Amino acid sequence: MVDFDEPPSNSTTRVSLLQMPQPEDGLGPECLVLLYGGTSIGKKYDLVGDEILIGRDATNHVVVEVDSVSRRHVVLELEGDHRVIADLQSTNGTYVNDIPVERQTLRSGDLLRVGDVIFKYLSGGNIEAAYHEEIYRMTIRDGLTSVFNVRYLNEFLEREFARSRRYGRHLCVLMLDIDHFKRINDDHGHLAGDHILRELASLMNRRVRREELLARYGGEEFVLVLPETTAEGAAAYAETLREMVDQYPFSFEETQLHVTVSIGVGNFDPNMARPSDLLGSADEKLYEAKRSGRNKVCT
Secondary structure, eight states: OOOEEEEEEEOOOOOEOOOOOOOTTTTSEEEEEEEOOOOOOOOEEEEEEEEEEEEETTTEEEOOTTTTTTTOOEEEEETTTTTEEEEEEEEEEEEEEEESSEEOOOOOEEEEETTTTEEEEESSSSSHHHHHHHHHHHHHHHTTOOBBBBBHHHHHHHHHHHHHHOOOOOOOEEEEEEEEHHHHHHHHHHHHHHHHHHHHHHHHHHOTTTTEEEEETTEEEEEEEEEEEHHHHHHHHHHHHHHOOOOOOOEETTTEEEOEEEEEEEEETTTSHHHHHHHHHHHHHHHHHHHTTSSOOOO
């Protein structure tokens, strides 16, 4: 059984601001919120001044000590009443909403990726409310993929499990794992691996209905909870997902990557004592799919 907690990051990240003039209320008209890639997840950094430098060197305003970040990676410039992001010929590029950019005007809510680190840019009159809303979102969402996290998965599955036990409702769980994910990281780097995780999560989210839940379970594993779904329906759903991933044209920096997944299907049984039993049944079938050749569904 896979542990519920996500593995800790292998990199040590420090994000800090040099001494800069701060507004009296400490909020500022705009800020960056650290979503992923460091130990200060959720920390807010006010943006004050015409030019904010981000990079690995200690002379930057925002210092990010990660190997994938260049010494002077990117600058945020003030142009009139807009903030513009400009890449400084960095080694690994700068991304806004997962699209590589050289120079682009930012809008509140944009996701900025610098190396392995992801920030969210917030601006406007309601920045304090937006920040607190983002903090709440981070308690239930995975910072890298934006799908639900393990904590929210456990709460959701607990409710659905109790409902199925009480009313005799159908309930199934799909546990999905990317095949040979370590090979992707080894051959193309961790930035490619992160990109595949985000794109896969986005692809699967298109199939998820309102009453269902998709969560990142840890590493390269995802869980999909399917209330009111029979074992046969869940197996068909899983096969649709498997084929969709197998045929999707994944790419990273103009390199085509063929990605496949293995899926295990768990079906609610009244004899199960707790939600972890349902997850365990899906986990067992996932490893059966792995052992039998990968790119398969086992139920």
